[in-house]
Amino acid sequence: MPEATLCDDVLKVAFPAIQQNAPVCEKSSHFVVPKDLLPAITHYLHTQPNFRGRLTLLWACDHRPVRDTYGLYYLFTLVGSHHWVVLSTELIGNDRLFPSITPHIHAAHWYEREIRDMFGLIPQGHPDLRRLVRHEHWPKGTHPLRKDFPWDRVLGRQQGEHHFRHIEGEGVFIVPVGPIHAGIIESGHFRFSVAGEPIMQLELRHFWKHRGVEKLFEQQTLIDALPLAERVSGDTTVGHSLAYCQAVETLLHLEVPRRAQYLRSLFLELERLSNHLGDIGAMCNDTAYALAHAHCGRMKERIMQLNDRLTGSRFLRGAIRVGGVTRDIDNGRLTEIVEELNRIQPDFSEVGAIIFANASLTDRLETTGILHERTAWDHAVMGVVGRASGMNCDLRRDRPFAAYDALPVNVALYRYGDVRARLRVRGDEIHESIRLIRELRGKIPDGPIANEPSCSPNPGDWTLSAVEGWRGEILYMVMAGEGGRIHRCKVRDPSFVNWPAIQWAVLGNIIPDFPLINKSFNLSYAGNDL
């Protein structure tokens, strides 16, 4: 486990051409790298046993009108020390080419295609340059995140067709599903190649719900953009608004009162509870076990109604603000929450016992949709899905935010990577969240609940912020612009990383198990499509 300074020194010795900049946030290092050195240094960071850097985020930024350059930024998390290493490089003037790192770091696959669509920068050597975000009917040359692209432009329509990968042979069928699905779920397209029942290949076609969120952020000021962050993915309202607020607070050098930090943790755990309860029920429902679905739906509804009583919103919208939280939860209310959870916990334990005592249910869950540890690592999978496949990562423990420095988290970890493991992770996390909320009530200090921002950010300053939402790591990169506006805001929901991994988890499974596998991942389409 290399210490932070040591890792910086090792990198500088290995690559003398790189130049170290001031870090953008805590526990991180920032290096400026010459463009042609990128593949070598990323490969080194990713594979060196001392580092084992996991590609956490890759984003681009149009620096115009300040400078005529595009910036490219690579964020790696070192697995041992959870230290962040940011590598950045610049494309100057009319340069539109950058070397692709996908051939040796698979996790960069979608990021580089996204950059190509949104900025028109071309990753040279990328194995798959089909369009990702822009569907084929978008006119040529539309790259929405370029600064010369007006946010309210009306797009034309051109002819075009997406070429799916396909398998040919006797008895091989193609099964297209979506974008509108049979249940009440979001829109996305899945294309299966099957021979009989088993799935030979699955290809995803997403981004049907692309709403231009990142461009809309750039039209707003740092303070006013919070409602937009809450609506990136509706079921992760707290996760996204908290990650956004943390980034803005770093830029404004704003200290958050201790009580507010505890309340933020409380909201995040309540969100985790309601979603995990709903997911466990929905997974049981996909095996046609309606009884567990009904019980879990009932418990989830109790948490949603509790949220409503606490903040006036079932999704805890408007609960968090820049500088703190909007309303206090007094100690009487905290006791009410803990009493409600004390009633839910034994209730849930009983349902859990019923679920795992059911042989036909277990038969559907075990060995279904296995995501191997190696595949999970190659895709940089994290969150609930990662923890079911042996990826030992949880930001609440690894890079504590809000009040988690005072609330140690026991991380649920399973290695088998099947649907049952993902169900077990969720079950364990429900008990852990309830334990955390109890502990939180005992430790929460009195005091103010918000601080007012007093200064304005320096144009060009940027920072990163990360929150462990109920799905996994939510990352925000916010760069301040002129007059308190946002120059660039990169949003990364965990779904964006975990979606491609599902294509590998389904292989060899039968089509009727796909809804179950998909539900066990339960990824957001809205947060992925942005």
Next chain:
Amino acid sequence: MFRIIKKSLTIGVVTGQYQKGGTPAVPVVPEVKKKAGLFKRSFAIREVDTGSCNACEMEMNALMNPVYDAEQFGIHIAASPRHADALIVTGPVTVNMERALKDAHKQTPDPKLVIALGDCAIHCGMFKGCYAVTGPVERHIPVDVRIPGCPPRPADILEALSELRKGRP
């Protein structure tokens, strides 16, 4: 087995344990009520998401849980627009979903209702004017009922749906 029965007996009936919604914020037009009267006893809904944030979907899902239990009013979710009496559309219509929405609408047999659920479907909410959004639902297909809210509570959705089906054919 006994554990399951015991659990069901100790929990009892939870249906109706929620705060009732108020009268619908947007009143239903008499012509629409007349049309909806056909579906008084049985109402099959197809939900189409054209770019919502998923909160409206979650509230629609909540409608089917034991607490709200919309099935008791004859409301159920159809798996295909061809089996539906009404489309519930959520979210601003994105550039990529425009065709799919029109297709789904075409495939729904007449007479049909279109319900715009949530602020985004009604007036695009905070996504108004963006390059990736083509406009509210009514720009593409005729809308009969509007249920505002961001997202609307399940109790409000239920209230609006029962108000709608009070009319006589």
